[in-house]
Amino acid sequence: MTTAVPATLDGVQALADLLTDGGALVLSGAGLSTDSGIPDYRGVTGSLRRHTPMTYQTFTRYPRGRHRYWARSHVGWRQIATASPNAGHRAVAALQRVGAVGEVITQNVDGLHQAGGARDVVELHGGLDRTVCLGCGDVADRAALDVRLRAANPGFRPDAADEVNPDGDVELPDEALDGFVMVDCLACGGGPLKPDVVFFGETVPRDRVDHCFGLVDQARSLVVLGSSLTVMSGYRFVIAAAKRGIPVGIVNSGPTRGDGKASVRIDAPLGAVLPELARRLA
Ligand SMILES: [Zn+2]
Numbered sequence: 437m438t439t440a441v442p443a444t445l446d447g448v449q450a451l452a453d454l455l456t457d458g459g460a461l462v463l464s465g466a467g468l469s470t471d472s473g474i475p476d477y478r479g480v481t482g483s484l485r486r487h488t489p490m491t492y493q494t495f496t497r498y499p500r501g502r503h504r505y506w507a508r509s510h511v512g513w514r515q516i517a518t519a520s521p522n523a524g525h526r527a528v529a530a531l532q533r534v535g536a537v538g539e540v541i542t543q544n545v546d547g548l549h550q551a552g553g554a555r556d557v558v559e560l561h562g563g564l565d566r567t568v569c570l571g572c573g574d575v576a577d578r579a580a581l582d583v584r585l586r587a588a589n590p591g592f593r594p595d596a597a598d599e600v601n602p603d604g605d606v607e608l609p610d611e612a613l614d615g616f617v618m619v620d621c622l623a624c625g626g627g628p629l630k631p632d633v634v635f636f637g638e639t640v641p642r643d644r645v646d647h648c649f650g651l652v653d654q655a656r657s658l659v660v661l662g663s664s665l666t667v668m669s670g671y672r673f674v675i676a677a678a679k680r681g682i683p684v685g686i687v688n689s690g691p692t693r694g695d696g697k698a699s700v701r702i703d704a705p706l707g708a709v710l711p712e713l714a715r716r717l718a
Contacts (some may be wrong), residue, residue, distance in 0.1 A: 440498055441453075441640060442679070443671070444632075444689040445701040446706070446713050447700070448702070448709055448712050448713055448716065449716070450685075450700045450714055451656060451659070451687065451700050451702060451713055452716045452717055454498055454657050454683055454685045454699070454700050455531070455536040455537070455657065455659070455685075455713070455717060456657075456658050456717070457657075458535040458536055458538070458656065459530075459538050459654075459655060459656035459657070460536060460537045460538065460655060460657045460658070460659050460685075461537075461538060461539055461540075461541065461651050461652060461654075461655035461658050461659070461677075462472045462504070462528060462530070462537050462539070462540040462541065462542075462658070462659050462660075462661055463541045463542075463623060463658060463659070463660045463661070463663065463670055463673055463674070464540065464541070464542045464543065464544060464549065464660075464661040464662055464663065464665070464668065465542075465543045465544065465660070465661070465662045465663025465665075465688075466543070466544060466627065466661060466662060466663065466673055467526075467661070467662025467664075467688055467705055467706060468478050468524050468525065468528075468542075468544065468548075468661050468687060469506045469544050469546055469548055469661035469662075470662075470706045471518070471522035471523070471524060471706070472520060472521065472522045472546070472548055473515065473519055474516065474544075474546055474548075475612075475638070476518055476594050479531055479549065489512070489635070489636050489669075490505050490635055490636070491636045491637040491638075492626045492636065492637040492638035493637050494633075494637055495629075495630060497634075498623075499628075501505075502628060503613070503615045503616065503618055504593075504629075506585075506629075507592075507613045507616035507618075508564070508613070508616045509611070510536070510585050510589065510592070510616065510633065511650060512685075513564075513578070513582055516546055516564055517578075517579070517582070519546060519548060519653070520548075521548045521549070521550070521553075521709065522548075522552075522707060523551075523711050524661070524710045525548050525549055525551070525552030525554065525713040526552045526553060526709075526711075527710035527711045528540065528549065528552065528607055528661070528710065529549075529552050529553035529554040530553075530714040531710075531713070531714050531717060532554055532555060532556075532718055534718055535713075536717045537659070538556065538651075538654075538672050539556045539557075539558065539651050539654065540554055540556060540557045540558065540653075541557075541558045541560050541651065541670075541673065542558070542559055542560060542665070543560050543561055543663060543669070544559075544561075545559065545561055545562055545563050545631075545633045546563075546564060547559075547563055547564070547565050557657050558635075558644065558647065558651070559649060560634075560640060560644065560648065560669060560670065561633055562631070562632045562633035562634050563632055563633065563642065564631055564632075564633055565577070565578045565579070566578055566629065566632035567581055567629045567630055567631055568630050568631075568632045568715050569621035569623060569624060569627040569628070569630075569631070570627055570628045570629070570630050571621060571624050571626065571627020571628065572623055572624035572627050574621055574622075574623035574624065574627075576621075576704075577623070577688075581619070581629065582709065583596040584619045585618075585619060588617040588618075588619050589616060589617050589700075590617065591615070592612075592616055592617075601685070605697040608685060611637030611682060612615070628679075629699060633668070634669075640669050641706075644693055645669075648673060649673070652676045652677050652680070652682065653680065655677070656681075656682070657677075657682060657683045657684070657685060658673065658674065658677040658682055658684045658685070659684075659685045659686075659687070660674065660684065660685070660686040660687070660688065660692065660694060661686070661687050661688070661706055661710070662688055662689075662706050663692065664688060664690065664691070664692045664693065665692045665693040665694045666693060667707070673695060674694040674697055675697070677697075680699040683700075684697060684699060684700075685697045685699065685700040685701070686697045686698040686700070686701050686702070686704055687702045687704065687709050687710070688703065688706075689703065689705055690703065
């Protein structure tokens with residue numbers, strides 16, 4: 437069933453044909469944000485091999501693990517917070533404006549879809565621009581936490597590291613981590629804070645998953661942008677679409693787990709494909 441389309445204008449036209457009736461649901465992943473300087477740790481140049489992402493279990497069970505995460509995140513935040521949307525993000529927003537694309541489900545936690553002008557974005561794995569209190573559940577602004585962390589850590593050198601990971605995490609030596617001072621929830625006066633993102637080993641909230649399955653049911657097509665679909669939390673929507681007979685298009689550099697379920701498959705950089713797609717559907 438798969439039509440392997442090379443990275444040519446024919447491939448873009450096949451995708452344009454898929455979207456021409458409108459109402460496509462986008463499922464985006466880390467590959468869409470690599471052009472914005474946020475690395476894809478599962479992609480070809482990924483950092484997963486040298487960096488083990490924080491797990492939910494380590495974060496919630498071990499205060500020291502949590503402390504280390506926040507020390508590294510305090511440094512990595514600057515790169516995430518200053519990243520700009522790229523041509524791919526802007527093309528998705530343009531496709532929404534002409535009705536070709538409806539809603540967007542993103543596996544990214546960087547907020548760049550919204551910064552690029554997209555609306556109706558479901559952040560499947562949450563967003564780094566918010567924190568949630570593990571004690572009282574209060575959701576707060578990450579930028580406000582940054583102000584508090586800077587005040588609590590005047591001697592901490594946030595520019596010391598140059599390797600930032602997609603979850604805003606960086607590598608830092610132990611002695612640097614030990615000197616970091618973390619602050620707690622202001623709402624309840626002491627609850628530990630967690631970024632409002634889904635860590636490895638954590639499940640996506642059920643109501644969010646159900647909402648996304650509902651979006652798949654209503655979609656005319658499902659278009660995967662920049663994800664190898666390694667994680668089931670995104671791949672399950674491709675399986676659901678295929679089961680319902682909803683056509684699937686995939687644009688990604690390199691193979692994906694969903695290739696066998698795609699009627700249009702483009703193996704090419706999103707920065708080349710999406711602006712051309714938006715131009716053809718404008
Ligand atoms: Zn609290």
